[in-house]
Amino acid sequence: MSATSSAPSTTRIALRGDLLDFTGDPAWGEVDAADVRWRPDHWLLIESGRITGVQADAPPAGWERHDHRGRLILPGFIDTHVHMPQLDMIASYGTELLDWLNTYTFPAEIRFADPERSQAGAALFLGALLANGTTSAVVFPTAHKVSADALFAGAQQRGMRIVTGKVLQDRHSPDGLRDDVVQAERDCIDLIQRWHGRDRLAYAVTVRFAPTSTPEQLAMAGALCASDATLYMQTHVAENRDEVQWVRELFPEARSYLDVYTRAGLMHRRSVLAHGVWLDDDDRATLRETGAHIAHSPSSNLFLGSGLFDWRAAVNSGAAVSLASDVGGGTSLSMIRTMGDAYKVQAMGGQRLTAWKALHAATLGAAQALQLEHEIGALEPGRVADLAIWDWAVEPVGHRRMEVARSLHEKAFAWMTLADDRNLVETWVAGVARHRRPTA
Numbered sequence: 001m002s003a004t005s006s007a008p009s010t011t012r013i014a015l016r017g018d019l020l021d022f023t024g025d026p027a028w029g030e031v032d033a034a035d036v037r038w039r040p041d042h043w044l045l046i047e048s049g050r051i052t053g054v055q056a057d058a059p060p061a062g063w064e065r066h067d068h069r070g071r072l073i074l075p076g077f078i079d080t081h082v083h084m085p086q087l088d089m090i091a092s093y094g095t096e097l098l099d100w101l102n103t104y105t106f107p108a109e110i111r112f113a114d115p116e117r118s119q120a121g122a123a124l125f126l127g128a129l130l131a132n133g134t135t136s137a138v139v140f141p142t143a144h145k146v147s148a149d150a151l152f153a154g155a156q157q158r159g160m161r162i163v164t165g166k167v168l169q170d171r172h173s174p175d176g177l178r179d180d181v182v183q184a185e186r187d188c189i190d191l192i193q194r195w196h197g198r199d200r201l202a203y204a205v206t207v208r209f210a211p212t213s214t215p216e217q218l219a220m221a222g223a224l225c226a227s228d229a230t231l232y233m234q235t236h237v238a239e240n241r242d243e244v245q246w247v248r249e250l251f252p253e254a255r256s257y258l259d260v261y262t263r264a265g266l267m268h269r270r271s272v273l274a275h276g277v278w279l280d281d282d283d284r285a286t287l288r289e290t291g292a293h294i295a296h297s298p299s300s301n302l303f304l305g306s307g308l309f310d311w312r313a314a315v316n317s318g319a320a321v322s323l324a325s326d327v328g329g330g331t332s333l334s335m336i337r338t339m340g341d342a343y344k345v346q347a348m349g350g351q352r353l354t355a356w357k358a359l360h361a362a363t364l365g366a367a368q369a370l371q372l373e374h375e376i377g378a379l380e381p382g383r384v385a386d387l388a389i390w391d392w393a394v395e396p397v398g399h400r401r402m403e404v405a406r407s408l409h410e411k412a413f414a415w416m417t418l419a420d421d422r423n424l425v426e427t428w429v430a431g432v433a434r435h436r437r438p439t440a
């Protein structure tokens, strides 16, 4: 696909298919949730890149028609935590978090000091998101300003909704990746002025995680957040037990790992915290009170042996949860694989994650947690036309499973568990088809 035009199409476009999205947050464990909006064989109307209507009848002459009847149309997925420079070391063998960072991650990220590597990496990454039906993401580049620049520019070119920011890490990091407080602040301010609020881009104050920032750098990050309430903040928290213990040693004054961020002024309505596997009730109460939310990364948590996230406890405490691939800790950019892994993590904890809860967390739930529900996350007039068109099944086992499925939830759950990128027909961003399934 061409990635050179960012102008939304002015054509009047009508897409026909089975529209599935959400009007609210489905209750835990409820397979007949009223918040599920199912509009089979409907037409989605798009003008100038935005959804302008949904109707059962075919549109009049003058509309460019795309007939995908019998296919599933979902809002574009929102991946709330993923690392652009980690495609070089995805699927690396044999380590847990802290060794994994030193052995694989940091050496891969150092290469992004090179602007050409950053541009090529951003192009590969954004193309791979679209090839998985993901149209929006909250992304870590590297500590290098050029990597954030490359990611913002690549997203702008494709018209995508991307939240990112230069990674802050001024200690416990190798040469070539370590920044310092003064230069890092300067870089952040430059990048904010250049990109924040431009087109569909937003800046996130990006703290790698507590151990790799000095208290001075954390305070600088908190001051940046305090200076502009429209900025996002992203970091990692309580992913792995050794990491939690290390944070306890580094910040003895803090009540908990999460409390390190609270004390630095980093917990607010636009804070996205990856993992949160090892939180307690007080931490969850802080999430609810501040409006910060957890980007649950089940594939990564399983792959690195980090632990089993207690989604039910988060729901009970009123803390919001979105879903994230966390590549390269996670092993796939597919949000379908991520949802399947999320189900398995909950099953290990004796809980049952419905397809509705998972799909909501990857669409409308993430949009709301990011305060972007006016723009993304639903097939609703006024929203930007970010969507993906999927085949319900592409091979004999999937076809047979769909044939015998009795209820909508059974069908959606089997799809969520069995489908992959072969099922993806097209990905649209702001009313433009940016990815089409390769033809054999």
Ligand SMILES: [Zn+2]
Binding pocket: 081, 082, 083, 236, 274, 326, 329
């Ligand atoms: Zn991560």
